[in-house]
Amino acid sequence: MIEVTRGDGPIVLGLPHTGTELPDDIRAGLNETGLALADTDWHIDRLYNGLRDDVTMVRQVEHRYVIDVNRPPDGESLYPGQNTTGLCPLSDFDGLPIYRPGAEPDAEEIERRRAAFHAPYHAGLSTELARAKEKHGVAILYDCHSIRSVIPRLFDGRLPDFNIGTNLSTSCAPVVEKTVEKICAAAEGYTSVTNGRFRGGWTTRHYGAPETGIHAIQMELAQSTYMEETAPWRWESAKAERLRGHLVQILNALSDLVESGALR
Numbered sequence: 203m204i205e206v207t208r209g210d211g212p213i214v215l216g217l218p219h220t221g222t223e224l225p226d227d228i229r230a231g232l233n234e235t236g237l238a239l240a241d242t243d244w245h246i247d248r249l250y251n252g253l254r255d256d257v258t259m260v261r262q263v264e265h266r267y268v269i270d271v272n273r274p275p276d277g278e279s280l281y282p283g284q285n286t287t288g289l290c291p292l293s294d295f296d297g298l299p300i301y302r303p304g305a306e307p308d309a310e311e312i313e314r315r316r317a318a319f320h321a322p323y324h325a326g327l328s329t330e331l332a333r334a335k336e337k338h339g340v341a342i343l344y345d346c347h348s349i350r351s352v353i354p355r356l357f358d359g360r361l362p363d364f365n366i367g368t369n370l371s372t373s374c375a376p377v378v379e380k381t382v383e384k385i386c387a388a389a390e391g392y393t394s395v396t397n398g399r400f401r402g403g404w405t406t407r408h409y410g411a412p413e414t415g416i417h418a419i420q421m422e423l424a425q426s427t428y429m430e431e432t433a434p435w436r437w438e439s440a441k442a443e444r445l446r447g448h449l450v451q452i453l454n455a456l457s458d459l460v461e462s463g464a465l466r
Contacts, residue, residue, distance in 0.1 A: 378419060
């Protein structure tokens, strides 16, 4: 199941990892680690809510442990040779198993989940991008993510605050990438990187085709910028409001690019 909030503007926000719902049959197979849902992109829907009235939001409500809609449907690794999680994760970001022994999904179950959850999310995202492009001539997919700032299994050291992903500068026009980079670099007290450890998941890579008028960019935020990074994952209002000020600058600037004709 997906949630779609429609706006009239050219920007479509993808929210693939904010959902926390678990179908009963899948919940029954998870162990204590899995049921903790630690790898959720906590509060990302709240963080972006209300920044602009004209954006469209497409949100997956099932948790990424059900199926990760930001992974290729064939299960191919996005980062060959590096630790990552798959289409239907069997472990959390720290490498701990999330299923009870023998309850892991087999190939048939993974295909069932792909059809039931992965395909509808991307059908919805495709529909909204096509609608935005028809109205504005171009559309910008801004894929919204967050992750703990320190996860030794996935990356060394501490993650920058703003992690911009454009699939090595191929998923959007250069002016889109540079616009976001400039705002992040100017944000006092924050760090940023482009195409570092996170250069965009399957969503960014699949939809980003600037030559067709679809520009895609992923923003992976360090969760330390707006929340507590340990359970119960509390929202920190002062941090969040400060961060929202920079995020609205990004969305406003991207919208301005479309309205000015810079992407046509």
